[in-house]
Amino acid sequence: MTMVSTGRPNEITVKKSFDLLVYEAVSHIPFGQVATYGQIAELIGAYGCARQIGWSLKRLRLPSKIPWHRVINAKGEVSMSIGREGTDWIQIDLLKSEGVFIDQELKIQLRRYLWKPDLLKDSE
DNA sequence: CCTCTGACTCCTT
């Protein structure tokens, strides 16, 4: 997609790509909470496209203002992959720094930290 | 236009 070459994206002039929609939704995840890929997909009207969310995040240029580290998989784990070249471990560190408890098996209790966007109707 | 790549999820053994 055509990105604005100068400055940040402008919602009026930029035709939003799928990536942009993802980043926008992700940016709404509150500090200290997490969301799943599938949840983000559903939020942007792409139910069932969880994989695509991960691929969008991979395209993100780091460092980024987008709280990309708050997105984990439905099992409550940070998705580990050699292809991420270490960003998965960075993600774990960032989550811990926000007070999210991660156990020895790298599991996160969704029961405790999962973001519930329905409670915040002002978003979007 | 065609093909390939994957940070996922759900359903079935």
Place this chain on the structure above:
DNA sequence: AAAGGAGCCAGAG
């Protein structure tokens, strides 16, 4: 509990 398979589809080249 754990593993296998099918479906998911936007970008990049």
